[in-house]
Amino acid sequence: MKKLYIFLVLLMMSVHLFAQSGSIKGTVHSADGKPAAFVTISIKNSQKGAFSGEDGSFTIKNVKVGQHTLVISYTGAKTLFQTVTVEDDKVSTIQIALQETASQLNEVVVEGAKTRTINKRPISIGKLPVPAMDLPQGIAIIGHEMLENQQVQRLSDVVKDINGVYMASMRAGTQETFNARGYGFSSSNMFKNGARVNSGVMPEMSSLERVEILKGSAAILYGNVAPGAVMNMVTKQPKFNFGGEVNLRAGSFGLFKPSVDIYGPINSRVAYRVNGTFETADSYRDQVHSKRYYVNPSLLFKLSDRTELLVQGDYLKHDFTPDFGIGSINNTKIADVPRNTFFGTPWQYAHTQQSTAGVNLKHKFNEGWSLNAMVSYQNYNRDYYSTERIQADSTGKWVRPLNRTYNTEDYYVAQVDINGKFKTGNVEHNVLAGVDADRYNTVAYSYNQPTTYDTINILDLSKYKQRQDIPDASRIRSVTSPISRVGVYVQDLVRITPKLNVLAGVRYSYLQNEAPVTKDLKTGAETKGKSKYDQAFSPRVGIVYKVKPNMAFFASYSNSFTPNNGIDVDSANLKPSIIDQYEIGMKNDFVKGKLSVNVTAYRIKNNNYAQTAPFQKDGVTPNNNANLKALIGETLSQGVELDINGHPLPGLDVIAGYSYNNITIEGTSDRTGGSTKGERLVGNPNHTANASVFYTIQKASLKGLRFGVGYYYIGQRYAGWNNTVNQAQKYNRLISVPGFSTLDFTAGYSFKRFSVLAKVSNITNTYNYYVHENYSINPIPPTQVTGTVAYKF
Structure with missing residues (x-):
């Protein structure tokens, strides 16, 4: 009985020691003090990590107690290493300063995005956080760089870059209507930020970050849409x-x-x-x-x-x-x-x-x-x-x-x-x-x-x-x-x-x-x-x-x-x-x-x-x-x-x-x-x-x-x-x-x-x-x- 008691005490102590963990919370800033978004913060020799948000903040939870080395990486920027100590059931805070300015990081963001092809990016119109490569249908994305380069005035200018989609009519200059794979878009197939929009107006292009096209069937995601594609x-x-x-x-x-x-x-x-x-x-x-x-x-x-x-x-x-x-x-x-x-x-x-x-x-x-x-x-x-x-x-x-x-x-x-x-x-x-x-x-x-x-x-x-x-x-x-x-x-x-x-x-x-x-x-x-x-x-x-x-x-x-x-x-x-x-x-x-x-x-x-x-x-x-x-x-x-x-x-x-x-x-x-x-x-x-x-x-x-x-x-x-x-x-x-x-x-x-x-x-x-x-x-x-x-x- 005494041996059993000693065994249980040792077991509980080991479970407690194993369960000891804390959190790491911090912010990432550029060299000129501005928040740095989408920076990767990972723990060396561990699977845990996080990305900084738009305000530069990040949180890594359930980190084992002890001293850890953080690896701070950003596509096209210099990788940094920083040490942090984690205590049981406590939040360790840290400030990370990158060596690049905000304008330099902005250039890096653009170039970093370009390293991911259209097949590697998830798109919001697909409603699944998975790369397009994993979806059984065609996809097109026209990003803001192309929209700016072409100085697009109307949606018909954008559609010229989308294969298989074309302007079918422009009724009296009142509205542009498009066809995809032979079938006409209607208001049911046009969305802005995921919500249907009336196609009776010509939408403004200067406000757009990108235009996404989901080709083929989209009825399961959006209901009573015409075949061909949704935008x-x-x-x-x-x-x-x-x-x-x-x-x-x-x-x-x-x-x-x-x-x-x-x-x-x-x-x-x-x-x-x-x-x-x-x-x-x-x-x-x-x-x-x-x-x-x-x-x-x-x-x-x-x-x-x-x-x-x-x-x-x-x-x-x-x-x-x-x-x-x-x-x-x-x-x-x-x-x-x-x-x-x-x-x-x-x-x-x-x-x-x-x-x-x-x-x-x-x-x-x-x-x-x-x-x-x-x-x-x-x-x-x-x-x-x-x-x-x-x-x-x-x-x-x-x-x-x-x-x-x-x-x-x-x-x-x-x-x-x-x-x-x-x-x-x-x-x-x-x-x-x-x-x-x-x-x-x-x-x-x-x-x-x-x-x-x-x-x-x-x-x-x-x-x-x-x-x-x-x-x-x-x-x-x-x-x-x-x-x-x-x-x-x-x-x-x-x-x-x-x-x-x-x-x-x-x-x-x-x-x-x-x-x-x-x-x-x-x-x-x-x-x-x-x-x-x-x-x-x-x-x-x-x-x-x-x-x-x-x-x-x-x-x-x-x-x-x-x-x-x-x-x-x-x-x-x-x-x-x-x-x-x-x-x-x-x-x-x-x-x-x-x-x-x-x-x-x-x-x-x-x-x-x-x-x-x-x-x-x-x-x-x-x-x-x-x-x-x-x-x-x-x-x-x-x-x-x-x-x-x-x-x-x-x-x-x-x-x-x-x-x-x-x-x-x-x-x-x-x-x-x-x-x-x-x-x-x-x-x-x-x-x-x-x-x-x-x-x-x-x-x-x-x-x-x-x-x-x-x-x-x-x-x-x-x-x-x-x-x-x-x-x-x-x-x-x-x-x-x-x-x-x-x-x-x-x-x-x-x-x-x-x-x-x-x-x-x-x-x-x-x-x-x-x-x-x-x-x-x-x-x-x-x-x-x-x-x-x-x-x-």
């Missing part, structure tokens, strides 16, 4: 070191755009950032003008070592001239008129405003589990009065139609995601589970304006005298359309072996289109329509096999549905479209991990594709009601994409790609409006290609000098409408639009805090067209010059 715009975030930039951009056709960006700490726990801009510009199109105001404030709260809260908002006001381009002749060919000719009225207008506010909460329970939560509100409204689609007869005669609208939308969204890492035996799991909900409340007002304005001849403007007055128009009707959505999803990325990953998951989505309410604004009488409900499960499965650390093959399958809003010509609700997506590919990192070369092949089948109905029920009268839709039949999209991205040499940035896509109508709808089998879907080219190469000279005598070349190609595509079964029109409704290439050249110089950058776009002055509204055609911009002068502090 997330990530805005600039607050920082705990003071800095910023002021710049002035000016260019051809009256472009004038001053911008400011300021960030810094309020105290050790709160940081801020404010950026904003004003822009005014004319156009290469006569009588077309634009004016924009934008501001984007944000606050970051470090609530604890494990919790941070980001509060942000923005406001955009855009006033501009709607421009429906040069139009078509007899619905069979593009009008042969000068690029600058404007056929609208001198008074037509569009005034849009968008306000957003959001709160993002991130909490880390421990090293394995974390929570991300987000709440967002958005208000959008548009006041619009203009002539519209330019469809002249064979002689050029065109009766100008009028449209007066006012739309407003309130949009609420909330989502919660939980990420967890754990093991079952030797198998590693990376689990994502979440729930999201959103609600739209849209109100559309209609007016009693005349349906037509006057008659002109687009081939000879002297034939008719044009009106100059603004017709009276008053509100007569409003339609309120509430929509609610809820989704629950779970997926698991299972690492079976170091080489083999399997991704499996499922989402349940419920969508409720509440009964629209139409109100007669003269009598006050209300008419209630019919409610519509859709629900579905969306499964996803994928596999990734790593032949070696820098090479992986993947394959995936997903099934989803897209609800189709609106009614058909018989006033019946449209059924949802069911979508099957298959994808295979290969991801590679070359040049010691500095250059990614990825290849993807895909097949996407939509069982019944919906588009705006070309005509009213009689099959002859053109339809101007965007709520009137037609199911045209089954579509099949097949293609291959090649993506090249990286920094193969010091100072050299490369983005390039080629895509082949063929989207065809495979089966006709069982309702009126079914399209002809075998035709390629309008607005989609078979071939696109892009290449952007920028080089910053590294030699001391010329350091700071940079130049770049951008190339963009979009192949032949069709304007007009796809032909339908038993159509009333006796002509081919497709208009072939030839492919075209543009070439841009950029040069700049940076000296200390100053920089100047100039770009000549479309050097060859290529003349081609953007297609919008089917028979309305807008010519692309001619050669333009843009310059930016900036000062960073």
Whole structure:
């Protein structure tokens, strides 16, 4: 008994000694006293370590008592060693001073980020904290360096660098819409900081840190999205070191755009950032003008070592001239008129405003589990009065139609995601589970304006005298359309072996289109329509096999549905479209991990594709009601994409790609409006290609000098409408639009805090067209010059 007692006492003492531990807490500063973020602090001969946060702070917990050597490392900076003593159940504090200044560290951050290829980086749009190499789908990232180098003005400038995504239309200059792998983006596929945004405005580019594209299926993560891809715009975030930039951009056709960006700490726990801009510009199109105001404030709260809260908002006001381009002749060919000719009225207008506010909460329970939560509100409204689609007869005669609208939308969204890492035996799991909900409340007002304005001849403007007055128009009707959505999803990325990953998951989505309410604004009488409900499960499965650390093959399958809003010509609700997506590919990192070369092949089948109905029920009268839709039949999209991205040499940035896509109508709808089998879907080219190469000279005598070349190609595509079964029109409704290439050249110089950058776009002055509204055609911009002068502090 005595021996047993002695044994137990010794056992308890050993357990106590073994359990003795403490914590190390500290901050890292640059040589000039500013907080240093993302510095690696590790304990020599131990697996424990941490990264410093935006405020330079770090914590290492459960460290054995005794004396330890800290290894402080930072890509491109000198490694430091510092000794610290840890006592039982106590916090040892330490201050670490690097030998580099904040500006030197900022250069190191940029170069350090470039050592990680696109395949090695996790992206927020994927909702999993894993490298893109581990995901069974294609990904694209356009970072702030490329956004600045190309002096992007609109999202269409960014999309030129994203292989397989292209601008499909630009309705009257009101909004840009994009296609990916043959299928159109909508508001459902556009996100800012993870929250859906209305695509009725042209988002401001100066506030963006990067643009992320998740190609292929994203339904399990984001619900009722169209197939092809989703896009997330990530805005600039607050920082705990003071800095910023002021710049002035000016260019051809009256472009004038001053911008400011300021960030810094309020105290050790709160940081801020404010950026904003004003822009005014004319156009290469006569009588077309634009004016924009934008501001984007944000606050970051470090609530604890494990919790941070980001509060942000923005406001955009855009006033501009709607421009429906040069139009078509007899619905069979593009009008042969000068690029600058404007056929609208001198008074037509569009005034849009968008306000957003959001709160993002991130909490880390421990090293394995974390929570991300987000709440967002958005208000959008548009006041619009203009002539519209330019469809002249064979002689050029065109009766100008009028449209007066006012739309407003309130949009609420909330989502919660939980990420967890754990093991079952030797198998590693990376689990994502979440729930999201959103609600739209849209109100559309209609007016009693005349349906037509006057008659002109687009081939000879002297034939008719044009009106100059603004017709009276008053509100007569409003339609309120509430929509609610809820989704629950779970997926698991299972690492079976170091080489083999399997991704499996499922989402349940419920969508409720509440009964629209139409109100007669003269009598006050209300008419209630019919409610519509859709629900579905969306499964996803994928596999990734790593032949070696820098090479992986993947394959995936997903099934989803897209609800189709609106009614058909018989006033019946449209059924949802069911979508099957298959994808295979290969991801590679070359040049010691500095250059990614990825290849993807895909097949996407939509069982019944919906588009705006070309005509009213009689099959002859053109339809101007965007709520009137037609199911045209089954579509099949097949293609291959090649993506090249990286920094193969010091100072050299490369983005390039080629895509082949063929989207065809495979089966006709069982309702009126079914399209002809075998035709390629309008607005989609078979071939696109892009290449952007920028080089910053590294030699001391010329350091700071940079130049770049951008190339963009979009192949032949069709304007007009796809032909339908038993159509009333006796002509081919497709208009072939030839492919075209543009070439841009950029040069700049940076000296200390100053920089100047100039770009000549479309050097060859290529003349081609953007297609919008089917028979309305807008010519692309001619050669333009843009310059930016900036000062960073």
